[in-house]
Amino acid sequence: MVVVLFLQLANGVEPHLAGMGQKIFFDTGLSQPVGQSCASCHDPKQAFSDPRPVSPGAVQGREGNRNTPSLMYAALIPAMAVEDVYDENSELSYIIEGGLFLDGRSHDLLDQVKQPFFEKNEMNLSGEKELAARLRRASYAPELRKAFNGADWENDKMVAGLAYRSLVAFLREPLFRPFNARIDEFWAGKEDAITPAEKRGLAVFITKGECAKCHFVGTGVWPKPLLTDYGYDNLGAPSRGSKDPGLGELTKRENEMGQFRVPSLRNVALTAPYLHNGSIGTLKELMEFYNARNLEPERWGKTDYPETVNHEDMGDLKMTKEEIDDLVAFMFALTDQTLLKMKPDDVLPGVAEGVPSTESVKTFFESRRDRIDPAAER
Numbered sequence: 001m002v003v004v005l006f007l008q009l010a011n012g013v014e015p016h017l018a019g020m021g022q023k024i025f026f027d028t029g030l031s032q033p034v035g036q037s038c039a040s041c042h043d044p045k046q047a048f049s050d051p052r053p054v055s056p057g058a059v060q061g062r063e064g065n066r067n068t069p070s071l072m073y074a075a076l077i078p079a080m081a082v083e084d085v086y087d088e089n090s091e092l093s094y095i096i097e098g099g100l101f102l103d104g105r106s107h108d109l110l111d112q113v114k115q116p117f118f119e120k121n122e123m124n125l126s127g128e129k130e131l132a133a134r135l136r137r138a139s140y141a142p143e144l145r146k147a148f149n150g151a152d153w154e155n156d157k158m159v160a161g162l163a164y165r166s167l168v169a170f171l172r173e174p175l176f177r178p179f180n181a182r183i184d185e186f187w188a189g190k191e192d193a194i195t196p197a198e199k200r201g202l203a204v205f206i207t208k209g210e211c212a213k214c215h216f217v218g219t220g221v222w223p224k225p226l227l228t229d230y231g232y233d234n235l236g237a238p239s240r241g242s243k244d245p246g247l248g249e250l251t252k253r254e255n256e257m258g259q260f261r262v263p264s265l266r267n268v269a270l271t272a273p274y275l276h277n278g279s280i281g282t283l284k285e286l287m288e289f290y291n292a293r294n295l296e297p298e299r300w301g302k303t304d305y306p307e308t309v310n311h312e313d314m315g316d317l318k319m320t321k322e323e324i325d326d327l328v329a330f331m332f333a334l335t336d337q338t339l340l341k342m343k344p345d346d347v348l349p350g351v352a353e354g355v356p357s358t359e360s361v362k363t364f365f366e367s368r369r370d371r372i373d374p375a376a377e378r
């Protein structure tokens with residue numbers, strides 16, 4: 001299996017980079033103490049997310065405060081951008097979209113993949129010197145070294161930089177963007193690819209549930225629907241300990257406190273628990289939360305930033321029990337079949353037929369210089 005996968009990767013744009021990225025992704029020798037890799041939190045069998053509300057760090061007793069998101073389609077998340085819009089009073093306003101991490105604090109994937117190595121609550125390395133030293137001792141070091149001419153191999157920054165670029169190349173591989181859920185077959189014209197309940201759920205999703213307002217069913221940054229507009233909102237997630245300001249921490253604006261990026265709903269049936277802090281355990285409960293949050297304050301308890309909670313689009317949707325069940329059913333049609341087909345000893349999901357190579361869709365992957373940084377702009 002591993003051999004087959006490696007050959008598949010080898011067809012990509014920079015095969016050496018993606019293949020090395022894969023090895024780095026699974027290397028448990030790059031944490032302090034050793035034992036944690038990217039895959040420890042981003043489990044391929046859970047669509048590269050973590051079934052625990054928050055993930056423990058490499059150091060015993062430490063943990064983060066956010067639920068580990070899926071890495072499927074993560075390379076398609078656009079860089080953060082501010083768009084001017086006119087609000088309902090014809091006043092000039094703006095919306096923020098995109099950015100990596102749930103609060104958008106990393107401008108692009110290359111910046112993002114550096115962070116976990118040095119987070120105290122994650123892999124806990126002391127810096128690039130330590131990362132480079134460990135990469136030089138890794139079993140795949142000879143392969144990494146081939147990318148350098150002599151002296152550069154001693155340069156910590158360059159060795160670490162190669163690891164980041166390799167991880168980005170890996171996350172851009174076709175296996176992370178199969179678009180082969182049953183909903184894709186339905187949208188491609190195969191009427192019976194989804195069940196009657198799922199069809200009813202799709203209708204609720206677009207109409208009464210108002211879900212598609214934020215979880216777009218149209219296309220945007222990519223030619224296929226990603227079920228997100230990459231905007232930011234505060235749903236009023238139940239608190240789990242200390243307050244998490246989300247986007248507000250980055251922009252320092254009061255009205256953005258407690259906002260988090262709208263996630264893609266692809267593979268959401270595999271990524272429980274839900275919301276940025278993993279505070280809601282099942283899709284059914286989450287739909288009950290959307291439906292009646294305002295009416296059941298005692299059920300959901302306190303939220304971190306009540307003053308910025310969205311009261312326009314959710315909280316009292318008046319959906320029936322049947323509509324909620326149909327919505328949940330619909331979300332099971334969003335799971336990629338490459339993930340469903342994984343066998344117990346598969347390391348990674350397979351590559352779906354017909355997915356374009358990274359090289360041929362290169363223009364869709366943004367580079368850090370494409371967009372402006374809102375924190376600097378306003």
Ligand code: HEC
Pocket residue numbers: 025036037038039040041042055056057058064066067068069070071074077099100101102103112113116117121122123167
């Ligand atoms: C200890 C658990 C843990 C480890 C180890 C870890 N991650 Fe993560 N990852 C997370 C969490 C939690 C978040 C969300 C954090 C946030 O928003 O502040 C995240 C976010 C991400 C994102 C952004 C996804 C998005 O939707 O914006 C990417 C990409 C990512 N991680 C890749 C990696 C890579 C590559 C590695 C290995 C170098 C790694 N992670 C190691 C827990 C982990």
Ligand code: HEC
Pocket residue numbers: 205209210211212213214215231232233234235237260261262263265268271273274275276277283286290310313314327
């Ligand atoms: C106003 C925008 C908006 C609307 C409308 C909306 N959502 Fe969301 N959705 C979000 C945001 C923002 C988050 C992440 C919130 C957080 O992490 O605290 C989210 C999270 C989710 C999640 C959890 C995903 C995960 O991985 O944790 C699911 C499932 C979901 N929404 C489904 C729906 C459904 C179904 C509807 C319609 C009933 C809906 N949403 C309506 C913005 C919206």
